[in-house]
Amino acid sequence: MARADWQHCESILRQGSRSFYTAGRLLPLPIRQALAPLYAFCRYADDVIDEHPADENTVALLERRLDRLYAGRPESDPVDRAFALVIAQYAIPRAIPQALLEGFRWEVSGREYETLDDVEAYAARVAGTVGAMVTLILGRRDAETLARAVDLGVAMQLTNIARDVGEDARRGRLYLPREWMRDAEVDPATWMEDPRFNPGLGSVVSRLLERADFLYRRADDGIARLPEGTRVGIRAARLIYAAIGGRIANAGYDSVTSRAHTPLSQKLALAARALPARWWKAGDHRRDGICTAPEAQFLVEAVTSTPVVLPSSPARPIHLPARATREARVESALRVALGRLTAAGCPPKLALALRDALFPAGHRLRPTLCHAVADALGEDEPQLLDATAVALEMLHCASLIQDDLPAFDDARERRGRPALHAAHGEALAILASDALILGAINSVAMVAHLRPERTGRLIALLSAAAGAPRGLVAGQAWESEPQIDLGRYHEAKTGALFEASTMAAALACGHEPEPWRALGHHLGLAYQTADDLKDATGPDEEDATLGxxxxxxxxxxxxxxxxxxxxxxxxxxxxxxxxxxxxxxRTVEQMLAMFEAVGSVPSPQRHLARSGAE
Incomplete structure (x- = not known):
């Protein structure tokens, strides 16, 4: 890292956050050198959003900058150059900074936060992400430490929200749980018209700080798991930030009239109190690696899904491929897409059904194949590729919902859980399927401005794979015919979307799709044959029962x-x-090995088949 770039980033840290700068002085120099670019990038992004609070194009521009960072071609800016090196050196999955930008997108879209879970989902994105990235820089990648780091980030963001109630309201923003405000007889809309302190609002701020204190205590076990030389600096940051809550409490929980701050003398005293943390031992009471906020768990999974062997010294650079891990990238893009589908205004029951339709994940074969083809060709528009991969998985999940409906298989389970119609009712299952199909097309349409010459053909290709005469709908319809052509049935029900996975990847990368049809075609038929072997083995033989x-x-x-x-x-x-x-x-060989295993192992229960290689 160029010294001038690092000094520029450190000056941003020193001016932007005295609390973090003070705590950071207690960390080893190599760690400080990596943390400064991380903070500078987050600060830059936050400042851009504050300057353009209602412009979604701003987030798109930030995403393009992130694309360049992960492609190894950062903008000619000291912050971008330095942060690109940190990303590579510490193997930071793209899903994590992408989630940070997703949180900023929520801000510019005017998203409302009804419950504590909603607030913590936002906090996980704008602050839990930072906790996760800091943990990677500190040299820890295990689920237990990461989960507690995310808890710490969420706690700090709840403290921020409690401190900035008045300042945010004057900018037209409200991050307190609206449900809590109504419980305290404070109508959110009325209060925003004339934001003044009152006892009811104070009680809401007090509840939020109690929640933050709980998360701070949860985070202490994670601090004990950090490398010995880094614990004091992180413990100091935790104490300094938690002390802001004490200042707010001393002001009667009035953070509207004035904004609490911690004087330097108190920060130094708190930093001294952090020194015993160096000798802390991790407890055994919290070893599950589960984040307190359920919506934050994907941050842990983004890291643990693909282990990376790091050098023994966190200061030594490592050289990784520019592409992010496919699995984490797909999951991140799907969560962003789910956020769009379930944004403010979506009926709550439909939102839950959509979430259960997309998560937990199956093997994500189709988006994985799409990314593998793009990797072989060389991608030049990551956002377009991510949108394409999302579309493929949404179409696949929609087809699973339809396949399980009482009108077809009347399956009660899928992936070891109740089928969507069994969990949410047939009506919501049908509507969720419709929403996923339309969401798939919309996923690509939303990035049409990037490569309009490609997206029209992509939408046509995906629509054909989903519909008639030879797509998913046609494949399902073959089951209603008195005489069925097995070849056409397999090509439509399964082959069409596998073909779309390889061909759409080529299109998204600016290549002609036709040379890639055969690969998808044969993979689809191999998969369906393996699935048929599995379904025909054992006492149930459900395919025979259903005809x-x-x-x-x-x-x-x-x-x-x-x-x-x-x-x-x-x-x-x-x-x-x-x-x-x-x-x-290599990727195709791994898929085919999975198909071979699925087709050769007897499976007496149909629900076990449904949790296999989807």
Whole structure:
């Protein structure tokens, strides 16, 4: 890292947050050198949002800057240059800073926070993300430490909210739980018209600080898990920030009339109180790696889903591929898309059904295949690729909802949980399926401005894969026919979306899609044959009971297994000769090995089949 770039970032930290700067002086120099660019990037993004509070294009610009950071081509700016090095050195998954920007998008969209869970979901994005990234810089990647770091970040943001009630209100923002305000007989809309302190509002601020104190205490066990030389600095930051709550309490919880601050003398005294943390031992009472705020758990999973072997010294640089891990990137993009679908105004029951339709994840085969093809070709528009991957998974999840409906399979379970219609009712399941199909198309349409010459063809391709005459809808409709063509049924029900996964990836990267059709086609048929073998094995034989076409039942098990092997060979041969073909070949081999395992292991229960390679 260039010395001038680091000095520029440290000056932003020193001027922007005396609390963090004071605590940071207790950390080893290599850690301080990495934390300064992290803080500077977050501060820059926050300042941009404050300057353009109602402009969603501002967030899009920040996302483009993030694209360049993860592509290894940062903007010619000292903050971007320095932060790009930190991202690479400490293997920070893109999902984490992407979630930070998602929180800023919530701000500019005027999102309202009804409950504490809503507030903590916001806090997880704008502050829990920072806690997670700091933990990676400190050299810890385990779920237990990360979960407590996210708790600490959320606690600090709740303190911020309690401190800035008046200042935020004068900017037209309200982050207190509206439900709590009404409980205290303070109408949020009326109060925002004339923001003044009153005892009811004070009680809300007091409740929020009590919650923050609980999270601060939870975070202490995580601090004890940090490397010995870093604990004092983090403990000092925790004490200094928690002391802000004490200043607010001393003012009668009135953070409207004035804004609490901690004088330097108190900060220094608190920093001294942090010294015993160096000898802390981690307790055994909190080892589950679960964040207190459920909406924050994806931050932990973004790190732990793909382990990275770090050097023994956190100061030593490591060299990683520019692309973020596919799994974390897909999950992050899906959560952003879910946030759009369930934004303010969405009926609460529909929002819950949509969440359960997309999470928890299956194997995400289709978006993973899409990313693998793009990696082989070389992506140039990460946002367009992410939108395409999201669309593919939404279409797939919509098809699963429809497949499970009483009109078709009448399945009661999916992925080891109640099927959507069993959990939320048939009407909401149908509506959730509709919303996912439309959301898939909208996902690509929203980024049409990036590459308009590509997005029109992408939307046409995805629509064809979902509809008639040879898409998902047609595949489901074949089950209603008196005579079924097994080949056409498989090509529509499964092959169409696998073909779309490879072809859409090529289109999103600016390449012609047709050379990629065969790979998707053969992978889709291999998958469906493996699934048929699984469904036809064991005492249930549900496909036979439902009269549904099945390769194993029609061709016999041996011929079906031969078909699976043949389609696997054809899939490998169909990989086009591109620069990244070797990497793609490894991904395809892993998928085919999964299909082989699924097709060869007996599964006496249909619900176990439904939790396999979806």
């Amino acid at each position: 549904r076409p099945n390769a194993a039942l029609e061709l016999g098990h041996e011929h079906a297994r031969a078909r699976l092997k043949r389609q696997s060979r054809l899939a490998m041969r169909a990989i086009p000769a591109v620069n990244g073909a070797a990497r793609l070949r």
